Amino acid sequence: MTDTSNVAVLDDDMDFAPAKERAGAKAAAWGGRGLTVGIGVAAVLTAIGIALWAVQLSGGMVQTAMRNLDSWGLYITMFMFFVGLSAGGLIISSVPKAFGIRGFGGISKVAVMSSIACTVAAIGMVVVDLGQPLRLWELFAYSNLGSPLMWDIIVLGTYLILSCVYLWAQVRAEQGKVSHTALRVISVVALVCAILVHSVTAWIFGLQQGREMWHTALLAPWFVSSALVCGTGLVMCVAAALRAAGYLALDQANLVRLAKLLAAFVLVDLYFFGCDLLTEAFPAAGGLAVVEMLTAGPLAPFFWGEVVLCAVAAVICLVPSLRTTPLMVAAGLCAIVAILCKRVQLLVGGFQIANIGLPGPVGPMTVTGWESGMAGAYQGMVYWPAPIEWGVALGVVALAVLVFLLGVKFLPLRPQD
Amino acid sequence: MVDKRLAIVVDTKRCIACNSCAVACKIENNLPNEVWWNRILNVGGSNMDSPSGTYPNLSMQTITLSCQHCENPACVKVCPVGATYKDPETGVVRQDYDKCIGCRMCMSACPYTGVRSFNWEEPGYHVDFAVGDADVVPHQKHTVEKCTMCWHRLAKDLQPACMEVCIGRARFFGDLNDPESEVSKLIAKRQYIQLLPEMGTKPSVYYLV
Numbered sequence: 262m263t264d265t266s267n268v269a270v271l272d273d274d275m276d277f278a279p280a281k282e283r284a285g286a287k288a289a290a291w292g293g294r295g296l297t298v299g300i301g302v303a304a305v306l307t308a309i310g311i312a313l314w315a316v317q318l319s320g321g322m323v324q325t326a327m328r329n330l331d332s333w334g335l336y337i338t339m340f341m342f343f344v345g346l347s348a349g350g351l352i353i354s355s356v357p358k359a360f361g362i363r364g365f366g367g368i369s370k371v372a373v374m375s376s377i378a379c380t381v382a383a384i385g386m387v388v389v390d391l392g393q394p395l396r397l398w399e400l401f402a403y404s405n406l407g408s409p410l411m412w413d414i415i416v417l418g419t420y421l422i423l424s425c426v427y428l429w430a431q432v433r434a435e436q437g438k439v440s441h442t443a444l445r446v447i448s449v450v451a452l453v454c455a456i457l458v459h460s461v462t463a464w465i466f467g468l469q470q471g472r473e474m475w476h477t478a479l480l481a482p483w484f485v486s487s488a489l490v491c492g493t494g495l496v497m498c499v500a501a502a503l504r505a506a507g508y509l510a511l512d513q514a515n516l517v518r519l520a521k522l523l524a525a526f527v528l529v530d531l532y533f534f535g536c537d538l539l540t541e542a543f544p545a546a547g548g549l550a551v552v553e554m555l556t557a558g559p560l561a562p563f564f565w566g567e568v569v570l571c572a573v574a575a576v577i578c579l580v581p582s583l584r585t586t587p588l589m590v591a592a593g594l595c596a597i598v599a600i601l602c603k604r605v606q607l608l609v610g611g612f613q614i615a616n617i618g619l620p621g622p623v624g625p626m627t628v629t630g631w632e633s634g635m636a637g638a639y640q641g642m643v644y645w646p647a648p649i650e651w652g653v654a655l656g657v658v659a660l661a662v663l664v665f666l667l668g669v670k671f672l673p674l675r676p677q678d
Numbered sequence: 679m680v681d682k683r684l685a686i687v688v689d690t691k692r693c694i695a696c697n698s699c700a701v702a703c704k705i706e707n708n709l710p711n712e713v714w715w716n717r718i719l720n721v722g723g724s725n726m727d728s729p730s731g732t733y734p735n736l737s738m739q740t741i742t743l744s745c746q747h748c749e750n751p752a753c754v755k756v757c758p759v760g761a762t763y764k765d766p767e768t769g770v771v772r773q774d775y776d777k778c779i780g781c782r783m784c785m786s787a788c789p790y791t792g793v794r795s796f797n798w799e800e801p802g803y804h805v806d807f808a809v810g811d812a813d814v815v816p817h818q819k820h821t822v823e824k825c826t827m828c829w830h831r832l833a834k835d836l837q838p839a840c841m842e843v844c845i846g847r848a849r850f851f852g853d854l855n856d857p858e859s860e861v862s863k864l865i866a867k868r869q870y871i872q873l874l875p876e877m878g879t880k881p882s883v884y885y886l887v
Contacts, residue, residue: 408783409756616789624714
């Protein structure tokens with residue numbers, strides 16, 4: 262049995278005394294012109310993204326750079342990336358509550374809000390990737406429960422709903438309307454769901470025996486560690502930005518604790534990377550081609566980019582004298598970009614090595630750079646997004662930003678003083 | 679009645695890479711522009727129709743590559759809506775265009791590079807009338823398609839179109855569950871390879887070597 266009676270003392274996130282003022286009124290009081298302009302810009306970019314998506318659907322996905330031999334692209338890369346980003350907020354917020362340890366100051370609710378926004382982006386990225394989005398209802402009518410994609414849809418949906426419930430429960434708990442035990446139960450469930458959502462996303466790729474680079478049991482834990490890296494990076498950046506904007510007060514000590522956590526996550530992620538590379542390369546069989554492609558081949562800029570950015574983030578977070586606010590924010594950004602590089606490697610890498618790369622008829626629908634033949638198409642990166650993909654993806658990102666900023670403006674996310 | 683396991687056997691010693699099977703498939707199934715369900719790939723050479731080795735020790739070999747109608751298909755497992763499925767009575771891996779949501783999960787899952795194709799745009803044709811068999815299911819934009827083993831012909835007890843036109847009589851079709859079938863006898867007495875057996879998909883296409 263777990264004794265939860267003394268947890269509230271340890272948890273500095275929560276104050277169960279009834280709020281001095283109505284939380285809604287307090288939140289509404291915050292937010293100047295800058296926030297309104299930000300919401301406006303995000304809304305416009307979202308609208309442009311939706312218009313471009315309509316163009317993509319009516320004119321055909323031939324306008325994207327995706328083709329038969331590289332049939333996923335920027336959208337699925339960003340899907341993986343945003344699923345990862347969503348982790349940080351939820352885990353940073355729920356771990357202290359679930360285990361009854363000290364939290365990270367008043368960022369708990371804002372962190373969950375960032376999770377919700379990232380989950381919205383992740384779902385949006387999958388939707389814009391579909392050829393027949395109007396048939397989405399079939400997922401529920403004809404569910405093939407054996408498909409990892411189906412698992413992901415179920416878990417991601419649950420995750421989004423749970424994040425919202427968790428946020429709501431935190432707000433209600435502050436008003437004394439939800440018991441501490443209930444909040445703790447919800448945070449445990451949310452934490453389990455967060456781990457599951459990354460594992461299942463990894464399994465979309467990792468369970469496929471047809472792609473050498475993806476087919477590894479390490480992929481699921483590795484997705485969790487990568488998610489922790491970029492998620493913690495995001496929470497650090499958001500917390501520092503909101504403090505600078507005067508939205509919340511945050512002890513420097515809490516930012517430093519986040520930085521130390523980030524360092525630990527980065528090191529674990531690099532360790533997994535090393536394990537995977539060694540396992541791929543050591544038999545000097547098929548996997549060696551994967552390692553060569555990453556270290557010296559077309560994906561080398563993204564490989565070395567990830568390694569260097571991770572190293573920079575780790576050094577900043579590990580050396581006490583470097584833990585200044587600007588540098589810690591830089592470390593957070595490095596971590597986020599590093600994991601984005603990782604996602605590009607994973608997605609493009611899966612298509613970069615064709616199982617049957619024999620010369621044959623090649624046409625405009627075969628592969629992205631088909632004009633130069635099969636050999637030419639695989640010379641550099643086999644896939645690079647087309648302009649419309651950047652536009653649609655930017656629209657989805659803008660939607661996430663819009664969701665987050667609306668939350669900051671209208672929801673009682675500020676810590677209770 | 680015992681279920682069938684319909685299979686294709688290709689004699690690579692007799693194949694002359696004439697591409698007739700690919701063209702027959704294209705016409706029979708009224709395939710849209712740029713869509714090929716069956717392709718002829720050159721083994722060893724650097725281009726289509728180029729030999730391997732150095733003169734005078736040259737050789738040529740080709741394989742025809744289309745859906746392998748695997749016994750353990752990777753695509754069927756991953757399709758979230760069951761739009762690609764295995765017909766239990768024939769072993770043919772089928773594709774339901776009306777169900778396909780266009781997620782392209784099957785294309786990532788299939789180890790046999792390029793046998794599945796996606797209609798990246800509204801299907802277009804070089805002639806303004808449909809060719810091939812009238813019973814072929816119409817092609818749809820933004821859905822995945824592939825070799826159906828000429829499902830519409832199987833229903834009429836006919837062989838797939840690619841079998842009919844093979845000049846070198848290098849293609850054979852039949853039921854592997856029937857020991858008396860031509861394909862069963864061929865793979866019993868001849869040496870054969872299968873593509874990517876290490877993937878564990880158990881393809882139903884055999885290449886005699």
